[in-house]
Amino acid sequence: MSNKLQLFTSMLKIGCIGFGGGSAIIPIIEDEIVETGIDTKENIDKDVMVANITPGALPVEVAASIGKRAGGNKGMFLSALAMALPGTLAAIAIFTIFSTMKLTVLNVIELASVGVSIFILYMLKVYIGNVFNKCAGNTKCERKTVILMAISLFVVCGKNLYQLLGISKTPVFSLSAFNALMLFFFCIIFMENNRHKNVGFVVIMVIISTLFAVTHGKGNYIDNNYIMYALDAIMIMISLAGIVDDMKNSGMKIKIYKNFFKELFIWIVFLVICSMPALINNANIVEFIGKGIISAFMSFGGGDAYLTIADGLFVDTNMVTESQFYGHIVSVVNVLPGSILCKTLCGVGYYLGINISGSIVTGVLFAIVGFACSIAASCGFYMTIYHLYNNLSSLRIISRISECIRPIIAGFLINISLSLCNQSVRVMGKYQISGISTIIIVVLMFIITCLLKSKTRISNALILVLNIGTVFIIRALHYI
Template sequence: MNKNGRLFLSMFKIGMIGFGGGTALIPVIERTVIDEYGLVTKEDYDVDVMVASITPGALPVEISAGVGRRIKGSCGLLFGAIAMALPGVMLTILFTILIGRINDLLLKQIKFIAVGIYVFIGMHLTSYISETIKSISNNESKKKCILLVISVAILVCGKNLYSIFPGDRTPVLALNTLNVFAITFFILFFTRNRFNSVKIIVTVVCSSVFVLCYCTAGIISNDFVKCSIDIVMIILSVYGILCDIKDGYEISDKTRFIHTIKDIILCICFGITLSLPALIISSSSISFLLRGLLSAVMSFGGGDAYLTVADGMFVDSGMVTKEEFYSMLAPLTNVLPGSILCKTLSGVGYYIGIEISGSVLGGLSVALAGFAISIVASCSVISLMTGLYEAFGNLNVFSELKRWIRPIVSGLLVNVILSLIVQVKHHGAEFGAEREFIFLMMAIYLVNSLVVKKYRFRNEIIVGISIILSLALCNLLVLCR
């Protein structure tokens, strides 16, 4: 099989098991495209993860687009993104069409399957964290790596950690992923990993105020203070970058911007082509397309954050009803695999198409346009940011960021592991078996770990074992209660 075939197959398979959010898939994609298929190097993959993490849009789709671009240029950019997003979108539209005919038994089995896939993803997450720490040979650097992983985990884990244990408490320091990256970039850009007493004081003060402003508890709730600290951190970050440039830096790849323009033109052509059926049905589809594009570009902070953006764009404007969005579409996008952004835009498009044309075919046409817009936005943004990185990637601040991106992601993955446990707990709560489901998850994890260690099966086999075990054990547990 050539590289194109391996690219599509690998991304499509990951898209089929894409539970747990975009960050959760970083180790899964890495294991597949590097270890299993040998499509890119570890260094190139880390760059794609870094760039995708600081851009709006669907994280796994952007990483897939970045990998595809390295293999097949502009066409690979689209090819990788489509392969990753397509399974989730197809399943969302299928279940949206059949929503009135889906019984509780089928939804229950989907949740049981999800438990097994959560275990599979959790194995990759723990392996990624372990390998990140083991890969550092220098003891001093290893200590810094472990400290960074723990620090990031402490900043983001509060909400999920409290959700696992009984009681209704609000975590003090819980930040979202975007906040963590904001602090990280500020520290690296401002200090360039060159510390003195002044930089240390400024960094500690600014970071502390930022955390107090944006933590879950909202210790500092004054909007003026929030705006002020944002502006100060941006100014200091830009100052650090300018200092790097002043040190004699030259743009490393001026031609990359030409490739970026080609990427964006191809993406626009792709979007227009797939949107033609929707535009033929009704010119009012233009409003949906523009709002969809804007919502994708505004999407920072993961899938849950995108649902808030989509609410403002499509529910508040009356394009879809609250019942359609929250009672039908939102539950599906959360329980099915794939990017929430891509699934939501496609699902919203389907409901708009049904309203416009009164037919399933019309709904599918506008859903296809929603899917196209999600791909166009993600691919265009990742191409633009990659172009900027490749032009300025030799700056000291980016070198430091490449060095520490894996420990930062590892800290975030600790929170993702906790979120998977929370999801399993919620599934168990529906059947009055919260603790039992968590113990069941741990048992499947242990079995899979032993099987992997002894037989080194491929991912497909491990996923199959996880699904079979979770289906059988969950059903048996529910029947016995």
């Protein structure tokens, strides 16, 4: 067996059994790649370290890096493709089956999604718990984590909190996750570059941040595009100036390698080729490509955290409905192997195509574009950071963002939990089960799930089966 074929086969195997996505796949990668002699554990450790500070699909990025060393640019391309392909193909197949089923069958699948949502709530709880565990009893760290989580939750949760409480008013802020992250990045950069100056600079930052929140939030308290774009431009210029200043102070020197451009060219060509059939079919694909790349760039914090980014970019902008996103896409991506980012973009593309044309063919073409976006963007970002890693580590701003990003994402994930509860209330409401009863059921099942995972060695797959089965039993008992 040739080296490239063995590489492709190994990555395909990992892609097929890599349930859990992200960091959960790392032990599987190490076992397969080191065992077959393709690469060393030391090299994989470095890949994982770089992937953890890079947005995108971690398993795909690590696979591309291993492939690059083992088989050059061809190895890089084949490895990334093989890692993402199994889960994505399975997702497209299931989405296609969904869209051809009768409504009654789709209702059954939506009901099953309530059980899946409870498991996702558990995974989000684990993520948030890990954020606090990193503080290791450090009171200052814990206080900072709580503050960042509270602020991030406050600026994004308005819509879901109001909906859950039955409040019909428009929330004051309720920023999308994308805008909220942009606001946090601006504040971090601004504070880092003015940390030795007086309180007046803090006041300036607060004023700019407040204006950003009221112009970009769902309340539309200042509904003027000129003001919004001018504010965006000011914040971008201040941020870029801060980054450049940090680079000068750190003595950072950027070295550009010729092969870097070849790597980027490969991923650009791959994305263009995969997009052409969809572009010929429907020009609306251009906006999706742009948002797909942006969503991958914003996907710090792992696969579960990506859901909040996708919600802000695709659900809030009505590219896909909340029902399609949480009832179909989220349910599917969490029970299939592979990267959550890849499967989610694939699913968003599929349902966007369906919404635009009503055609399954268009849906599949758009899904392929989502798949290509996720891989091309992830590997493009990763290779960029990989080449600059030694220099980037000296930037104070990058270090500060890395410290703050996980608590910020944790706050966003609490908002996702509210969305999942709202989705469960909507689905159970179809079977005349009240919202309060649904919330009680969800909370009790969540507690039971946490107890089972902490007290036993029960697998995630069995937990999913038990949760889904329990929801169906509750629904059946309600009609007795």
